[in-house]
Amino acid sequence: MFLHYAVILILQGLAVGAIFFLCGATLWAIISTLKRWSISEGEWLGVLITGIVGVCLTGLVAFIFYDKNIDKPETVSEQPTEPESIPETDPSPEDSKLETVPSVEESETAPSQEACPPLIPDADANDIPALKAAYCHKQQAYAKQQASIEAAKKQVEGLEKAMQSATQAVSDSKTKMDNAQDALKQAQENVLNDPEQYSSEQERLAYGDAKTDFEEKEQALKQLEEQLAQAKQEVEAAPAAIENTQKEMDELEKQLKAAYFDKFTEKFEQERIVESDGKAECDEQRSVKQCKDDALQDAQNNASKQGKVLFLDSETWASLGKEEDWKLTKEEITNQLEVEVTEHEVLEEGCLDKGTGYSYKIRATVKGKVPPDLEPKILGQ
Numbered sequence: 001m002f003l004h005y006a007v008i009l010i011l012q013g014l015a016v017g018a019i020f021f022l023c024g025a026t027l028w029a030i031i032s033t034l035k036r037w038s039i040s041e042g043e044w045l046g047v048l049i050t051g052i053v054g055v056c057l058t059g060l061v062a063f064i065f066y067d068k069n070i071d072k073p074e075t076v077s078e079q080p081t082e083p084e085s086i087p088e089t090d091p092s093p094e095d096s097k098l099e100t101v102p103s104v105e106e107s108e109t110a111p112s113q114e115a116c117p118p119l120i121p122d123a124d125a126n127d128i129p130a131l132k133a134a135y136c137h138k139q140q141a142y143a144k145q146q147a148s149i150e151a152a153k154k155q156v157e158g159l160e161k162a163m164q165s166a167t168q169a170v171s172d173s174k175t176k177m178d179n180a181q182d183a184l185k186q187a188q189e190n191v192l193n194d195p196e197q198y199s200s201e202q203e204r205l206a207y208g209d210a211k212t213d214f215e216e217k218e219q220a221l222k223q224l225e226e227q228l229a230q231a232k233q234e235v236e237a238a239p240a241a242i243e244n245t246q247k248e249m250d251e252l253e254k255q256l257k258a259a260y261f262d263k264f265t266e267k268f269e270q271e272r273i274v275e276s277d278g279k280a281e282c283d284e285q286r287s288v289k290q291c292k293d294d295a296l297q298d299a300q301n302n303a304s305k306q307g308k309v310l311f312l313d314s315e316t317w318a319s320l321g322k323e324e325d326w327k328l329t330k331e332e333i334t335n336q337l338e339v340e341v342t343e344h345e346v347l348e349e350g351c352l353d354k355g356t357g358y359s360y361k362i363r364a365t366v367k368g369k370v371p372p373d374l375e376p377k378i379l380g381q
Helices: 004-033 040-069 128-193 201-268 288-311 316-319 328-337 374-379
Strands: 271-283 339-353 358-369
Touching: 128 201, 201 316, 201 374, 271 288, 288 339, 288 358, 328 374
Parallel strands: none
Antiparallel strands: 271 358, 339 358
16 A cells, blocks of 8 residues: 555656656757857756756655645544543532422422322211212322422422522631621721721622622521421321321221222122022831931022022122222122021922932022121221
8 A cells, every 4th residue: 555655756757857857958949049049969968967966855845745735544542532521610609509499399290100099078987989089089099198298308308408408608708708797897997097008899709709609598598497397297207197198098998998898798688589409318227207307408598509509699799899908709708608598399209219318399588697807807997
């Protein structure tokens, strides 16, 4: 690559030198003709040699000149360039501004929540939709109070930091004002000694500015003190308020669970009429009466099972609220529920094939029964 550029530059230099040589030789010939000078062959040879030397020197100069100014492909340095360092300047206390601390109202007080259903005024005490709406609103109020407490604590921390800065600013401003006052006193003494030569106007203005700055910073400090006292008062009063909300929320939750269980009990404790079969095997150890009683009891037991299946439909389970809130599984709840036969009517009866047993077919009225101690087991009260 370098040889290529060198050849080009030498050729360019020779071309420029040749032009100068031709111009010089032509000028010499014209002058010789006008002056009628006679030039010998030796002189022509000297002119030729001088021209050749001039061409070489001119080419060398052109090579040096073009070598410095020709556009060459730039090579990218692999070394990273360090950014220019920006000098850090410490702001003076006079120029520094007091920190501004957002109030609790300005800060985000609670995370976004799903909208609760509207409250239902004058609703029945066991109205589930009304209780759910009230409980949802109370939950959101509790969450907002918690967020408000956290925001108030952060505000107190911010105000305390701002107080430190403001206190330092007041101290610095007080020092500046005292220095300005001393300078004013000295200037006034100089004026008394020589009123024509001295003046205290500049010192008086400087003292006035320093005093105004001190009063402004002192006023700002007082405002921060008031804000800090109010924020601390809110933080101290918040636990009592949130505790009261917690109690109200717990009471609503208790009422809601009771309403769910009452609805479930109402759905389950119904009367239904079912038909069922029962049978019992007879042997020499049991009498015919005992065999018939066992068959009838089997029919009644089957009627109870059918009644439990009928009572525990999807609507009955839904009346108990969300399944994830239950403390027992469906199977555990089902095993603790009772269904009794209140009355029955025999539709058919007779011996089994080959006379080995007895059978009944009955129409029974069944009624569900929920044990009183089941509510806390299901809903955790």
